[in-house]
Amino acid sequence: MDFEIRKDRTPQGPRKLTQERAAYSRLMQQGYSNKEACRIVGIDVRTGQKWRNGRKPTGTQRTALLPLRAVAAPSGPSRYLREDERIHIADRLREKATVRAIAAELGRSPSTISREIRRNRHPGSGGYRPHAAQARADARRPRPKPGKIAQNSELRDFLQRHLDKRWSPEQICQALRDTFPERPEMHVAHETVYQALYVQGRGELRRELAGALRTGRARRVPHRQATARRPRFAHPMVMISERPAEVEDRAVPGHWEGDLIIGKDGASAIGTLVERATRYVMLLHLPNGRTAEQVRDALVETVRTLPGHLVRSLTWDQGSEMAEHGLFTLATDIPVYFCDPASPWQRGSNENTNGLLRQYFPKGTDLSVHGPEHLAAVAAELNGRPRKTLGWETPAERLHKLIAA
Numbered sequence: 001m002d003f004e005i006r007k008d009r010t011p012q013g014p015r016k017l018t019q020e021r022a023a024y025s026r027l028m029q030q031g032y033s034n035k036e037a038c039r040i041v042g043i044d045v046r047t048g049q050k051w052r053n054g055r056k057p058t059g060t061q062r063t064a065l066l067p068l069r070a071v072a073a074p075s076g077p078s079r080y081l082r083e084d085e086r087i088h089i090a091d092r093l094r095e096k097a098t099v100r101a102i103a104a105e106l107g108r109s110p111s112t113i114s115r116e117i118r119r120n121r122h123p124g125s126g127g128y129r130p131h132a133a134q135a136r137a138d139a140r141r142p143r144p145k146p147g148k149i150a151q152n153s154e155l156r157d158f159l160q161r162h163l164d165k166r167w168s169p170e171q172i173c174q175a176l177r178d179t180f181p182e183r184p185e186m187h188v189a190h191e192t193v194y195q196a197l198y199v200q201g202r203g204e205l206r207r208e209l210a211g212a213l214r215t216g217r218a219r220r221v222p223h224r225q226a227t228a229r230r231p232r233f234a235h236p237m238v239m240i241s242e243r244p245a246e247v248e249d250r251a252v253p254g255h256w257e258g259d260l261i262i263g264k265d266g267a268s269a270i271g272t273l274v275e276r277a278t279r280y281v282m283l284l285h286l287p288n289g290r291t292a293e294q295v296r297d298a299l300v301e302t303v304r305t306l307p308g309h310l311v312r313s314l315t316w317d318q319g320s321e322m323a324e325h326g327l328f329t330l331a332t333d334i335p336v337y338f339c340d341p342a343s344p345w346q347r348g349s350n351e352n353t354n355g356l357l358r359q360y361f362p363k364g365t366d367l368s369v370h371g372p373e374h375l376a377a378v379a380a381e382l383n384g385r386p387r388k389t390l391g392w393e394t395p396a397e398r399l400h401k402l403i404a405a
Helices: 018-029 034-041 045-053 083-094 099-106 110-120 130-140 153-164 169-179 190-198 207-212 292-303 325-332 344-357 372-383 395-404
Strands: 255-262 269-275 281-286 313-316 336-338
Touching (some): 018 034, 110 130, 153 169, 169 190, 255 344, 269 292, 269 344, 281 292, 313 344, 344 372
Antiparallel strands (some): 269 281
C-alpha cells in the first residue's frame, strides 16, 4: 500500500481519512470482508460500513456520504433492479410490507424481490441495505468476464484430458463433481465446456478438441428461426386464413376436410374425407402405402365420383402425404387449403369423424387388410346414422337432398 497504517487507532474526529478510504476501497475490490479490510486499514468496523453503504445527511453531518462503489456503473432502466427500486424495497420493508405487495408496486415478480432481500440482508442485524446491494450488482454487471476455464489451469487440463478420451461434456462435468465434491471452483456446466470449444476468440480449450465430440463439428449449427422456415412443399401452400368465408359458416355445400388415420407402426393408412355442411364421409383405399403420389391418385379417383358442384375445396393438415397438392389441383380444379401447424381444431368435423372411425379401425392394427368393399360399408354405416347437428337427419339424407336440388 502507498501509505503507512496508523499505529494510533483512536478516533480522529472530523479529519477526512482520504488515504484510508482509498485503501479500503481497493481491499473490498480484492474480495476482503468489511471486518478484515477495516482491521488492515485501521478504522472502526462501523466506519467501513458507512463507507461501503453510504449515509444520509444528519443533524451533525450536513452532507450525505455516497456509498463506496467498486465499479461506477449507471443504474438506468433495464430488466435488472435499479437503485431507486432497491431503496423502495428497503423503505417498504421498514413499514412491514409483504414481498407480494412490494412486487406489485414495482411491477416485478415476487420471486425477484424475495431473492433480492435474501441475497442482500445484513448477516448480523438482518436489515436490507439498498446502497450496498446496488454496489454489488454494479460490480457484477460489467462484461466480458474472464472465463472460469481460462483462469483455472487444473480445470482446463482435466477437461482437455477427458475430451481426448472422447468423453462428452456432460459426462466430464459429472466426473468433476464426483472427483472434486468439496471444490466448487472445479465445477462447471456442460454448456460452459461447449462455449469454450465453439465461441471464437475465447481460446479456453484447444480448438482441435471439438473433433473429439460425437458430432465432430467445429462450430455450432444454429436453429432455424420461425421467420426463416424452409417451404414445406415445393408448390406453395394456400393457408386456411385465405379460405373463402362461405366455407367457415357451412352454408354452401361442397367444402371437404381430409386426413389420414394411421395403422400399426405407421405402415398402413386409410384416407378420410368429410363434407363440412352434411358431415358425409368418404374413405380412401390406400393398399400400397401413403406416399404423396398414392394419396394424390386416391383423392383424384374419389372426387371424380361426385358432382362438380359438391366438390368446391379441400382442407388438409400439413402432412407430407399432401406434397403433390399442386398436381391434385391441376387435375381436378379443386383448391387445397392447409391448416396452421398443430391446429387440429381447424378441421373439427374431420377430427370428430376420425374418432368415430377408430371404433371400426382400432389404433395399433394393420389397416391394409381392409378392402375397398369394407371401407364403403363402414362409410355407408356412418352416413346412415342420424346426427343431432343435422336436426337428426342422416348425412346421406342431407346429401341426397342437395343432389336432387
